[in-house]
Every structure is written in structure tokens, then in C-alpha cells.
Amino acid sequence: MDDHPIARDGIRTWLSRDPLGRAELIASGATIESVLRGPGATADVLLLDLELHGVMVIDRIAELCAEGRRVVVYSGHEDPETILAVLDAGASTFIAKSENEQHCVDTIVTVATDRPYVPPMMAGAFLSDARPQRPRLSEREREALLLWFQSMSKASVARRMGLTEATVRQYIDRVRVKYAKIGRPAPSKAALLARAIEDGLIQAHEIQEYRSFAADPESAP
Known part of the structure; x- marks a missing residue:
């Protein structure tokens, strides 16, 4: 889900270029509701832009995860505090928009098969976490x-x-x-x-x- 058509087209292209054909985009849209009303309701993974139409949607992540959905957040907001908040809300992983297409495709595939995947920006957020050295669980x-x-x-x-x-x-x-x-x-x-x-x-x-x-x-x- 992304409110920029160019971004949605780019992700579609990335998935189509995967030589192993491991993932397919079955629905896309500018809002969460528009995607979940259609074929996206049965998607193995939801790729969610963190800011839709100028509004941060961190509060929707926990709701989607509570429904049993696998959520991957894809965002230009790359500060460690935002990444950690996304993960605390229950997202499977976080991909920065500055990371390359291979990280995007690999992340979607591994999350779909319920394996952990830590892209570079997410790893950096973990390493910079100044909170007490125990994980925070949702x-x-x-x-x-x-x-x-x-x-x-x-x-x-x-x-x-x-x-x-x-x-x-x-x-x-x-x-x-x-x-x-x-x-x-x-x-x-x-x-x-x-x-x-x-x-x-x-x-x-x-x-x-x-x-x-x-x-x-x-x-x-």
C-alpha cells in the first residue's frame, strides 16, 4: 500500500524481475481499505508505506497483525526510533525506501515463509537502540x-x-x-x-x- 503510483509501479516491476518468480503482486492501492476490500485480503504479505496521504499509520500496524496478517513496512522514515516503533507494533520487518530492490524482494519472500529477515537499516536500528539490553515484546x-x-x-x-x-x-x-x-x-x-x-x-x-x-x-x- 502506497499513495504514490510510481512507487507501486516500481514494486510491481521489482517483483516481476525476480528471476525465480518467487512473489506476485495481487493487489495495490493508496489506502489500506482499498487493498483489503479486494484480492489483497488474501495476500500472504502486506507491504505497507508508513505514511499514507500525509498521515503516519503506525497505529494500524498492531490492528493488522492482530488479524493474523504479515506486515512489512516500507518507508522513507528511516530514523531508529520510527523503525523500533514499527517493530514494537508487530510488523514482521522494516525496509527503508533507500534500500535496493533485492532487499525488498528477499524480505517479502522470507516473511511469506515465516522466516526472520533483517535488512541493513533495521539492523542499524537494533544496534543503535539505547534502551535497556532486553528486547521489548509486543x-x-x-x-x-x-x-x-x-x-x-x-x-x-x-x-x-x-x-x-x-x-x-x-x-x-x-x-x-x-x-x-x-x-x-x-x-x-x-x-x-x-x-x-x-x-x-x-x-x-x-x-x-x-x-x-x-x-x-x-x-x-
């Missing part, structure tokens, strides 16, 4: 982690949260990327749990509070 990321830590499978977490399993994997992978970027990798589930408890993102007593749908049928959706 509410949905924290909820997914907590349910997963309670010995639920990712499929079960997805059912509990009303999301797709792919979206749950994306949330968990994104937390791993955040830890890796501050030099505290957590490659295993046990390591990730230890990091989360150490940083106060998850309380140890919360891990024991889960009741399954089988044990509590009234809680099932």
Missing part, C-alpha cells in the same frame, strides 16, 4: 511465548490465540531475532525461556497457570 509476542512455554504446541497456541500457526511461528522467531541482535542469542526453547524469565518478560509462576481446553472445556473457543 503483547501478542509475549502471549505466544507464554502459551508455548506452557508446553503447548505452536498449533495449539495458534488455536488459543485465534491465529494461524505460521503467525505464531513468526512471533516466536521475531523474539529470537531481537535477542540475537543484542548479542544474547537463544537458539533453543529452554534458552529462550531462561532469557525471558531473566529479563522479567515472563514470570516463572505464570508457566504453571495454564489449563488446557480439555481440562477446562468452558475456556475453549
